[in-house]
Amino acid sequence: MLDRLFIECIFACMSTGHILLGLLTERPKHGYELKREHDDRLPGVKPIAYGQVYATLQRLERDGKVAVSGTAKEGGPERTVYEITGDGADEVHRWLAEIEPPAPYVSSALFVRVVLALIAEGTADGYLLRQRAAHLERMRELTARKNTAGISAGELLATDYALYHLDADLRWLETARQRIDELTQEIRT
Amino acid sequence: MTLLEARRIEKAFGRTRALRGVSVAIGSGEIVAITGPSGSGKSTLLHCLSGIMCPETGEVHYDGRRIDTLDEAARTRLRREAFGVVFQFGRLVPELTAAENVALPLLFGGNGREESATVARAWLERMDALDVADARPGELSGGQLQRVAVARALVTGPKVVFADEPTGALDSVAGERVLGLLLEAARVNGSTVVIVTHDNRVAAHADREIVVRDGAAAGVVV
Numbered sequence: 001m002l003d004r005l006f007i008e009c010i011f012a013c014m015s016t017g018h019i020l021l022g023l024l025t026e027r028p029k030h031g032y033e034l035k036r037e038h039d040d041r042l043p044g045v046k047p048i049a050y051g052q053v054y055a056t057l058q059r060l061e062r063d064g065k066v067a068v069s070g071t072a073k074e075g076g077p078e079r080t081v082y083e084i085t086g087d088g089a090d091e092v093h094r095w096l097a098e099i100e101p102p103a104p105y106v107s108s109a110l111f112v113r114v115v116l117a118l119i120a121e122g123t124a125d126g127y128l129l130r131q132r133a134a135h136l137e138r139m140r141e142l143t144a145r146k147n148t149a150g151i152s153a154g155e156l157l158a159t160d161y162a163l164y165h166l167d168a169d170l171r172w173l174e175t176a177r178q179r180i181d182e183l184t185q186e187i188r189t
Numbered sequence: 190m191t192l193l194e195a196r197r198i199e200k201a202f203g204r205t206r207a208l209r210g211v212s213v214a215i216g217s218g219e220i221v222a223i224t225g226p227s228g229s230g231k232s233t234l235l236h237c238l239s240g241i242m243c244p245e246t247g248e249v250h251y252d253g254r255r256i257d258t259l260d261e262a263a264r265t266r267l268r269r270e271a272f273g274v275v276f277q278f279g280r281l282v283p284e285l286t287a288a289e290n291v292a293l294p295l296l297f298g299g300n301g302r303e304e305s306a307t308v309a310r311a312w313l314e315r316m317d318a319l320d321v322a323d324a325r326p327g328e329l330s331g332g333q334l335q336r337v338a339v340a341r342a343l344v345t346g347p348k349v350v351f352a353d354e355p356t357g358a359l360d361s362v363a364g365e366r367v368l369g370l371l372l373e374a375a376r377v378n379g380s381t382v383v384i385v386t387h388d389n390r391v392a393a394h395a396d397r398e399i400v401v402r403d404g405a406a407a408g409v410v411v
């Protein structure tokens with residue numbers, strides 16, 4: 001179920017590098033620790049592959065944002081521990097001072113389907129109802145998740161994020177239904 | 190098993206045809222959301238299902254018995270014994286305190302004054318509203334009013350709880366809390382729940398959605 005909860009879109013504008021640097025502001029950590037913390041502390045975000053953590057750390061080291069501070073051995077293999085540099089810290093704080101650009105998703109997949117249903121099939125009624133059912137079913141799953149005992153505050157907020165976005169889609173679908181006659185007119189002329 | 194059913198019901202107010210042949214069936218123990226745009230007939234449907242109003246044509250059945258043909262007194266008795274209603278705009282008695290409002294259905298049901306007061310306070314406590322037990326409705330915030338209204342609807346342990354926009358005027362966290370308390374209490378009671386809402390996030394708490402459009406059930410979305 002977790003794999004269906006990814007909120008990939010919000011990470012389009014931020015890099016793995018920034019996330020790892022942010023996690024390293026607490027203390028030096030090794031790659032496996034960073035992967036685990038990434039996945040645990042950002043629930044609902046697609047889990048990061050260990051290979052990607054490793055490659056990103058190498059790039060950050062090359063750019064002088066992190067440096068090797070030693071090795072750690074906890075039962076398993078010996079692991080390289082990285083610490084953030086002054087440049088790296090500056091980079092994180094510069095990034096946090098920015099905002100995400102509010103995305104103008106004008107041509108969303110839902111909108112495209114409504115228009116094409118009108119063009120190719122003459123009606124979007126069936127599609128609108130089916131899409132509503134699918135969205136609401138997804139919201140039901142997420143709501144059930146929120147109601148499970150022992151859910152973390154992070155997971156709760158990530159789930160709310162998904163719920164609010166699905167809710168926005170549902171409201172748009174209802175608006176589309178109410179304006180479908182105007183749109184049909186426009187497409188036919 | 191179907192507990193509550195409307196069969197092709199129609200209801201008009203003057204020239205406004207609020208319901209134009211709605212059929213719905215609600216199973217025992219189900220949590221159902223009735224959604225739809227403003228003015229589509231949601232509240233009217235809820236009032237017909239709960240015996241507050243009677244449709245002009247069609248039938249309403251509860252627990253294997255036709256209820257829309259019962260007289261006013263018999264429907265009132267049925268509502269007192271089996272139903273709890275949270276109205277869209279609260280409808281508490283302004284002269285009574287919160288605790289007295291909650292105790293009212295128990296008193297109507299023939300319970301003693303003291304016992305009713307004790308049970309009412311216990312329900313206010315379950316709704317996180319014991320602190321306003323002695324306040325009058327005019328002194329309460331929107332969220333507190335709704336908690337009191339929910340306590341009043343649940344206090345008799347009804348078979349069916351009808352709630353019309355129970356979280357209507359609330360911001361999301363407070364609204365979710367009231368809804369959570371209502372559904373949890375209903376689950377403990379084993380009550381069937383019918384919630385009217387225009388909020389998709391509230392509808393997502395239900396097992397099933399009935400979409401009302403222009404006085405008709407447009408799609409029963411499972």
Ligand SMILES: Nc1ncnc2c1ncn2[C@@H]1O[C@H](COP(=O)(O)OP(=O)(O)OP(=O)(O)O)[C@@H](O)[C@H]1O
Nearest residue numbers: 202205207225226227228229230231232233234387
């Ligand atoms: N008592 C009444 N007298 C006259 N008209 C009424 C009455 N009750 C409802 N109506 C009309 O019937 C229609 C359906 O009203 P209803 O209250 O059932 O809608 P609703 O879906 O609950 O709307 P909302 O989401 O705004 O609460 C509306 O056109 C309304 O104006």
Ligand SMILES: [Mg+2]
Nearest residue numbers: 231232277353
């Ligand atoms: Mg209404």
